[in-house]
Amino acid sequence: MEKVIAGYSVDVTEEGYLTNQAQWNKEIAWAIAKEIGINELTEGHWKVIEFLQKDFAETEKMPTIRRVKNAGGIATKELYALFPEGPILKAAKIAGLSKPVSCV
Structure with missing residues (x-):
C-alpha cells in the first residue's frame, strides 16, 4: 500500500514498514520517529539506524x-533507552x- 510520509509517497506494509528501502531518506x-513517539533522533539513534542498515545490506x-550489542557495540540498556518498548521494531521502522521476523 502507499502512504505519504514527510511529503514523499512510499510503499509500506499494513504496519507501516517500508517495503522499498530505496525510498527511505x-x-x-x-x-516515522515522531509518529511512533520518538521526538528527537540523537547521535545515539543514528548509530543504531546506520548499524541496522549496514548489517542488513x-x-x-x-x-x-x-547482534546489535555484540557487532554494533551498542549496549542493550542503551537500545531500550533510545527506542523504548521494542527497540529493534522501532529502530527497523525508522x-x-x-x-x-523475531518480533511479534
Whole structure:
C-alpha cells in the first residue's frame, strides 16, 4: 500500500514498514520517529539506524538485539533507552527496513 510520509509517497506494509528501502531518506526517518513517539533522533539513534542498515545490506536479514550489542557495540540498556518498548521494531521502522521476523 502507499502512504505519504514527510511529503514523499512510499510503499509500506499494513504496519507501516517500508517495503522499498530505496525510498527511505532522513526526512522520512524523522517523520516515522515522531509518529511512533520518538521526538528527537540523537547521535545515539543514528548509530543504531546506520548499524541496522549496514548489517542488513551485508547479511540480508535483520540483526537481533544480541547482534546489535555484540557487532554494533551498542549496549542493550542503551537500545531500550533510545527506542523504548521494542527497540529493534522501532529502530527497523525508522531505518526503512522490514519488520524483524523475531518480533511479534
